[in-house]
Amino acid sequence: MPRRSFMIQRCLLALLLCSSLLCFADDKPQDWLPVTPQDLQMKEVPGDPGASAIQLYYADFIDHKKKNESLYYRIKVLNNKGLKYANVEIASGESWGVKDLKDLQARTIHPDGSIVPFSGTPFEKTVFKGKGIKLTELTFTLPEVTVGSIIEYKYRIEWKHQGGSDYWILQHDLFTVKEEFNLRAEPPSPQHQVKWVRLATEANPTPADKENTSLKLENIPAFIPEEYMPPEYNYKPSIRFFYLPQHYTYPDVFWNEMSRGFSYFFEDFAGNSKETKAEAQRVIGSETNSEKQLKLLYARAQQVRNLSYERRLSRQEEKREDIKENKHASEVLSRGYGNRNEINILFVALARAVGFNAAMVMVSSRRSRFFNQEVLSLGQFDSFFADVIVNGQHTYLDPGTRFCPYGLLRWMQTSTKGLRPSTWGANFVDIPPFGQEKAVIRRNATMAVAEDGSVKGSLVLQFEGIEALEHRLEAMDNDDAGTKKDLEEEVKAWLPSNAVVKLKDVHGLTGTDEPLIASFDLEVPSFASFAGKRLLLPSYLFLPKRKDAFNHETRKYPLYFPFAFSELDTISFKLPAGFTAESVPAKDDALLPYARYHNTSQLADGQLVTTRTLLFNGIFFETDKFPNLKAFFSKVQALDEQQAVFQQGSATAEKNPGRN
Incomplete structure (x- = not known):
């Protein structure tokens, strides 16, 4: 999993880009909601009598001021298949962006109204480990759950950064009787405002006051996925939030401004140094075929030590190995190391040095969701690769991805949208798919x-x-x-x-x-x-x-x-x-x-x-x-x-x- 490029961070700061919203409500744990007779008497899901469970209540409150988010779940088990909901898994740990998980409470409510609180200790389970990244989950099992039981749990996430959560998911895997959402906003400056985009829904949040935006829904059907369907996030109703300067709130304006900013950055990083020109000329030697020249330059770029595919170094290790931040392609070349995006910009600089028309393209991954131009967030673009004109045709190349052959891209970066930054504005391109x-x-x-x-x-x-x-x-x-x-x-x-x-x-x-x-x-x-x-x-x-x-x-x-x-x-x-x-x-x-x-x-x-x-x-x-x-x-x-x-x-x- 490549580590985030410093380039993106610099651009986000320099361009005052949108940060994602997050977090939440009061520091006090929310009290348990009353258990109603209707909750205890619920026997089946309306219109789906064989459903395994029903979500009686769900709440998601985001508090940007306090950088936290509170979630509340109340689920009733309707048959034996629903007993699985007694096993709870919660994403936790710094690799998820979670600073701390607080005020976890859980309980089981039996059909007769008796309550069994969870008194155990959740244990941490590693779900992914590699290259210095460790993804963990807190897991626990609610006690004495039987058919007819209500399982209930709630907790508060303390986010490490301001941008921990920027959306509400309105539809879930279970039929939901009632759900509530709230966003408490804190724009980074008086010139910023909150903007939201509705995706696959007509539900409209209501501004409660200058700080809070809320939404209440009832009787939301379960989301039923199908085998071999596109990523579910493209079809689950949701609302995405952004903080934007007031004059950036229209998509065309936003993308044009972002494109100009990244164009200046790429050009500054690529540069036009004599060292890069000399190396490019040395690499191609006497070769006159343009595609063979480009393959030689591609191979040279892949010789650079690729930090994106190494274990993440601590600051002490970086100091010991004298790993410094690269600010120009010539430094990537002279120092012999860089992350995948820096290596791709170096490749563009080498190609330009021997006369190729080459540019950078920002690409959106379709692994978990498709690009949406109405979602005004640069987070949709997760990497860069090169666009080089060869024999009159656009050729997309990615020497910054380890093991990637010339002419190939990773599958999630094909059949998707790319943005070719330029000083005159946004130029969206369609990255074509590969054949079988x-x-x-x-x-x-x-x-x-x-x-x-x-x-x-x-x-x-x-x-x-x-x-x-x-x-x-x-x-x-x-x-x-x-x-x-x-x-x-x-x-x-x-x-x-x-x-x-x-x-x-x-x-x-x-x-x-x-x-x-x-x-x-x-x-x-x-x-x-x-x-x-x-x-x-x-x-x-x-x-x-x-x-x-x-x-x-x-x-x-x-x-x-x-x-x-x-x-x-x-x-x-x-x-x-x-x-x-x-x-x-x-x-x-x-x-x-x-x-x-x-x-x-x-x-x-x-x-x-x-x-x-x-x-x-x-x-x-x-x-x-x-x-x-x-x-x-x-x-x-x-x-x-x-x-x-x-x-x-x-x-x-x-x-x-x-x-x-």
Whole structure:
């Protein structure tokens, strides 16, 4: 997880940019609300009698003046599935921006009105650890929770910085009977004002006075997510808050001013030093081909020590290693270190030095939400990369991302919006997606069928392009044991639950252009079955991955895949001695304008060999495409689940021998 660039911080201060709102109410803990007879008598969710639980009350009060936020939850368990809500997890720790979590209180209210307070101590659980960053949660379990119980808890977050929370989420995973919100604002100056944007909602906050803005809602339906939908935050009703100078409150004005400010910053950082020019000329040497020149400069930029992918150093360690703040690209070059954004600006400076038309682009990640131009926050842009004109075409390049090959970007930074800063104003650009050839998984399994129906053998797994890049970056957060565990669990998820998977070796974890290759030993008990003298053998080893997205006839939300992809599989099964083919699945395929599937099974030298290709060249599909996609993936699943039938001894006939 790259650490925040000092450049962004400098620009935010220099440009008086919006800070996010946060925090909250009185220092005194809020009293428990009365438990009403209606609360105790509630038996089911209106319109959804099978719901596991109902949220009777929710409150979110943000106090910017005191840099805190208070939350209150009251949930009633309606059936056994709802008992899970007794287990509570709360994000905590400095990596979340949380300075302290105070006044945690919790209790269980039984159907007869008796109350059991929580008297235990929450324990801290690490949910992520890597490169000096540790994400933790406080977890606890409410006591004596049964069906019909009301579970209730509340706490106050003390935020480390002013910008801890800048939004209200209005819809939750449970039907909510009543919810309340309040924002107590403190603009950074008299020239600033609060602005809010409503996202996927018509609810309108009400200014209570000069400081407070509030909202009350009732009977909010549960948010029901769907498999393979875009990030939920794009569809959950919410309200985002900003502090802005009064003349920045219109989107065009805001983005134009931000663009000008960042343009001045980038130009100042890139510079035009003689040292950068000399190095760029040295790197390209006598090379005259423009793209080859650019690749040489790209490789030179990637030689710089990338601090974004190292453990975060303490101030004492930085002083000991003489790590200083870079203010210009020439310093990145001379000192030999920089963060990912600084390395990308250095690359632009090198490219310009030998005549390329190169600029920086600020890019928004679509990992958790899509860019929204009405949300006036630079927090939507989380990184920069280079835009270079090569042979008349815009080429987006990111040497500042570790292991990123020339011509590739991370998936969340494609098919999204970018901002190319300039002195004349905002220039938004569409960062295009990559095709399926840029994200490839190849699986080659060689298995033998035992007399008890189990299969045992080996798998060679090869990741290419985006798949290789993402696996390499994930491995940086792990030791060898963690990487082994992650790869084994990934393969296990493709196989029946009783499969045994053991990683043998892995090559290319620290590479850039070459594939990442991992080899495994596999064993799947009871994979094949016997019916008399017949052996029933699935022709394909792996389970369908996307069937949950197509279990229903209609969808509410679009279908969304992180990136286009290719799956190229060859599976061979060596048969037990004495078995001959009775039937083998016929060659078949499925086709859409943006997807292709092909499956062929053949017999050769006592082996059943299945070759499978799935090419999918799309990311986002509106609901009107769902019927076609459902038909396509239903056929893919049906063909993947076909079986070959073999007979012990001499078969009287062979049907569909698989050579048609």
